[in-house]
Amino acid sequence: MKKQLYIIDGYNMIGAWPELVALKKQDDLESARDLLIQRCSNFQKFENIEVWIVFDAQFVPGITQSFDEAEVKVIFTAEGETADSYIERTVSEMNMRLVQVSVATSDLAEQWLIFQKGALRKSARDFYKELESSRDKQTEMARTFHHKGSTRRNPWSDAQMALLNHLRFSLGGSVKKKK
DSSP states (O other): OOEEEEEEEHHHHHTTSHHHHHHHHTTOHHHHHHHHHHHHHHHHHHHTOEEEEEEOGGGSTTOOEEEEETTEEEEEOOTTOOHHHHHHHHHHHHOBTTEEEEEEOOOHHHHHHHHHTTOEEEOHHHHHHHHHHHHHHHHHHHHHHHHHHHSOOOSSOHHHHHHHHHHHHHTTOOOOOOO
């Protein structure tokens, strides 16, 4: 099975997702980036898909760096380099027989270019839906484990427990109520 790699156009997602747009409108771009990274990190860990987030240098001039934050690779392009050009170059290098690259961006021109290079494309909306679906699965799994952890592992059936409680009560003990 091919390794899955998602390359995310960071500022494109910030301009398209409701909660990130709200932070951007409050001039809190740093919080929007952090929330995007956190959401992608949870997705990456749960779905076992490698995620890279690429940000243009336009909002962080003079910085060219790549670092791992919350196990997600975060890339700030060189000054004057767009996220689109970085993504195009990376798709050409990374999309091979053992790696399937998917690019999340709503930039139509970018989608066509990466599609021509053999990568899959996702709009910001489709990627948002995929993250929401993954988050719903995570929540359901957490509820299931929480429920299993809160119920006592007991070899006795409910009828047997009721009989035991009845016998204990008839012998003068108090009945323990079931939660």
